[in-house]
Amino acid sequence: MILLATWWGRGGGGGGPTGRRHRRRADGSTPPSKGRRAGVVLSRVRGPGCSGGGRAPGGFGVGGRQQVPAEAEHVALFVQIESAEAVENIEKILAVDGIDGVFVGPSDLAASMGVLGRQSHPDVVASVRRVITAATAAGMPVGVNAFDPEVARGYASDGVDFLLVGADVAMLARGSENLAAAWVPAEDESGRASS
Secondary structure, eight states, rough: OOOOOTTGGGOOOOOOOOOOHHHHHHHHTSSSSTOOOOOOOOOOOOOOOTTTSSOOOOTTTOHHHHHHHHGGGOOEEEEEOOHHHHHTTTHHHSSTTOEEEEEHHHHHHHHHHHOOTTTOOOOHHHHHHHHHHHHHHHTEEEEEESSSHHHHHHHHTTTEEEEEOOOHHHHHHHHHHHHHHHHOOBBBBTTTTTT
């Protein structure tokens, strides 16, 4: 698999969620044979099997020009829908050639709707469902974060293609709390640890 930097990570950014701006993002995420992204074939990814030189087994980082045309077959561009404006423009966004799917971020969406921290607010859920319906009608995969189990089940019933039901930071926090509860002695009324 070839990992590409996101459009934002390549110096993009700014601008609102309209079809025209998503067209530029799609062009910037597609190799030169189909878009306008530079023909970069190396990555800064480090991991199992990678040497200090950044090459992985199987010749990743080797092959240069012959690798670029094949790259487009292994790249999918998913746009994030994270504002009320993006929801309002979802049909225009989905019509952009080069976009392969959508991911809804209900936390930022809730903030843009004036209900910060309330991803399960009925208006936020209705907006997410609007995106799911539009993406499904367009034949495009759609996914969403949903940490409230009841809301997550609803999105699953709505037909999302992927569903994130947990976040690394929340799982780390709950695991740490559980370990502390099991291993850190409780304090008595005097403030001393009791055994």
